[in-house]
Amino acid sequence: MAAAAQASAVARPPGYYVRQRLWQNRPAVAGLAFIALCTLVALLGYWVLPDNSPNANHGFVQIQKERPVLHVLLLRQPLPDSARNGQGADNIFSTWLHGREPDVQETPIGGYEFSGDSIILKPRGVHSAEAGRLRRLALATVVGHPGPRAELQREVQQHHLINRTYLLGTDKAGRDELSRLLLGTRISLGIGLVAVLISLVLGMAVGAVAGYFGGWVDSVLLGVMTVVWSIPGIMLVIAISLALDSKGVWVSFVAVGLTMWVDVARVVRGQMLSLRSATYVEAGRVLGLPTSRLIAQHLLPNMRGPLIVLATSNFAAAILLEAGLSFLGLGVQPPAPSWGLMVKEGYDLLGTEAGLWLTLLPGAAISLLVLSFNLLGNGLRDAYDPKTPVAG
Known part of the structure; x- marks a missing residue:
């Protein structure tokens, strides 16, 4: 009976070991804490701003x-x-x-x-x-x-x-720099979230169909992925903005998301090619399970680890892409407080006393948030690796 109790105490679900490995990774935990802080600021929004006027x-x-x-x-x-x-x-x-x-x-x-x-x-x-x-x-x-x-x-x-x-001075229009910096987290995290959701939904659908069915379907979809992969992300965003005839916030969100699905599709396709011949998949076919159920309930859940890691890296890439587009005037438009747009406003003032901190403050915010997502992604990658030891 003691042996059975000991065995039940040791037998834990795989998620337990993933969490243990993640908590042991201090840089990843620090990145997660900073992301959680930014998320809290973004959710509270105008309620916590010194200047709660629109934008x-x-x-x-x-x-x-x-x-x-x-x-x-x-x-x-x-x-x-x-x-x-x-x-x-x-x-x-x-x-x-x-x-x-x-x-x-x-x-x-x-x-x-x-x-x-x-x-x-x-x-x-x-x-x-x-x-x-x-x-x-x-x-x-x-x-x-x-x-x-x-x-x-x-x-x-x-x-x-x-x-x-x-506390952080004022910008070229006499606006509170701290309020605009805090409100910018809503745009950066929002565009990252929307971009990741779009890329996951579209990438998983395309990659799953290509990898599961193979043959000419795989060849056609792989060709589409290769063509989209070869086009720079900024050019795609410009094309999508021109097609929609708008430069609004939501257009930027959708445009960035539509440029990032190829990474997800390639990963899902590769995983699907290796899993479609697994024993449990063959058993499902013999039992007559629908193809959609096999893919959605049995194959895609087994890719959870790689997709979570890829989502964190895409989150960071989306934030950087939005900042670059706003810096060039192609993303979020004034007076919305985008960090990339704030860097551009500070860059235009370089050489003056105010130009230095008006450039460094939003630039540091972008760097810290992107670094946090990269650290979290590295930690998740190690956490999902079963070869990584777990203390305790």
Whole structure:
């Protein structure tokens, strides 16, 4: 009885050993942790952004191209009635999906002082000798309603003057670089996910049919794969964008996915050629199982390991391809905060003080995310190798 208990304790499913090998690989675990963090940021979206305006596109010309850890004093005023009436009702879901239009008018200022029933604003960067550029506003205009002078001054100081910190500075349009960088994870991970799903579905279908049936079907499909393989991915994306007559976000998602299915199809075809003559497949044919059931329920599940490893590498390749296309102006279009587009905006400013970090920040984000997927892919490849020892 003790021997039976010991045998039951040792007999574990193959997935257990795969997970054990993966957790022993520290670089792979680090990559998985960073991917999980980026996924969390992408899922929370506008809820966690300092600037939750649509596309984090709320900028100020007064603070363009400012360095990181920027402290700004802002005056908040009620929006004009025309702008306020044009805004729809916001809710939690719409804010998560599209962001939220600002409900007040904000103006960066360099300082202020009260004078009677007015507030005198000093523009940012203005010295005392340039007093002619000072701006005077009535307190009732700032607050939005009349009242005693002392009460209006107190309300302005408490509710209409705020200090905001831009941890990563601002870009060339005076927008919060941190918000756009965080929101860019949604586009990068989204395009990677859509590209991987498209490549898996299309590649598995084509590769399974070619490998299982063989003969002239295999020759025709292999020829199609070879032709698509020989065309550069960027050229395919350009052709697909022109065919669909659009450069929108979703067109970029689909176009990148349609360029990556060949890798999956070749792997599935090779695996199918080696598995179609296996004993359990022959037994299924004898029992009269439909071909579709044999492929979907018996052959493809045995390719799970190679496909997962290939999916992680395709995820990284899709992120790089999207960044390259956006850098060239062929991918995601402004004002969407694509990391590739942000690198391009920083590259255009190289030679200025702001150009360095506006290029390095999104470039580092791309590099870290791609590196994380590559580390995870290497870890999964080793984890699915039965020759890799398992500790404990």
